[in-house]
Structures are given as structure tokens and as C-alpha cells.
Amino acid sequence: MAVSAAAHRSKADQDPAQWLPPNTKATCRYTVEWTAVKLRWSLTADTEERRSLTRLAEACPDATVTYTPAP
Template identity: 35%
Template sequence: MVALSNSWQVGAQKLTERERRNLANDPRNLLAVDGPANQKKSDGDAATWLPPNKDFRCRYVATQVDVKSTYNLWVTQAEKDAINRVLSTCATSEPTPFLGSTGS
């Protein structure tokens, strides 16, 4: 869900080796997808890429927020705006994780 390249850009370089390994193997952060979809996403965040399946976007974004929060990764302002935009369209039964501050 959170691309490893993106995670490095937003704070993973400050994690210990064990924390980085946990992030890379965290089941919440792993999703089986086809090659073309993975290539389109690349290291994109919610501001630059969302799943083409609109019904999955709420869960996808909520999971990204959960993973980034767990590993103390930050988001850019553009990503925070995109996250808030997506989550504002979600049904009330969808989890709406806390989104901390932006940073760089």
C-alpha cells in the first residue's frame, strides 16, 4: 500500500533496520496486484495515484494512513489534502484513522 520508495521519502530513513523490515513485510502494507497496476502506481502516494476501483479507494487510503501512522511516516500537504478528500466520501462504517501532521 505504501510504496517502499515513498516511505523512504517520508521518514523511513530514520527507522531502524528492524522497523524498516517490519514495514516492508507488514501484512497491512502488502496487496497482491497485477504488474501493470503496480507499475502505474510506482512510488505514488494518495496525491498522485489512487486505485482505479473507486469502491476500494476508501479502504486503500485508510490503510495507507494507518501504515504511515504506525511507522511515524509523514505526508505532504498535497497527500493530506487528497487523503481528506477521499475519506470525506467514505461511508461512516469505513475506518477513518487519525492523520497526524505533515512534514518534510
């Protein structure tokens, strides 16, 4: 997802518990893509991140996460 340099810098290495895209219309897509990357690469999520992702997913009832596991 293309973002401005300022938005990219403001995100840094924060997860969805600490940062969300400034454009609220992109929140569901961001949540789906973040979750897909986590699942694809079998990455862990701390309690706060998991809680935030669950809350965000509940606000996106029509969203579907699809991914291919990494080789």
C-alpha cells in the same frame, strides 16, 4: 492488497495525491490502509498528500483506521 503487475507499475512511488487504484471500489480500503501505514510508522505527509487523504476520507464515512504503533 493484491494488484496486477500493470497496476503496481503504474503506481510506482506515488502517494494518493497522484495515484489511486483503478478499481474505484477499492479507494476507501486503499485510503484506510495507506493512512494506517503512515500512522504506524510515524511517517510524514506533505500538504498535497494530506489534502488528498482528507478528501478521500470524507468520501468514506463508514471507514475506520486502526493501527498498532511500530515498536
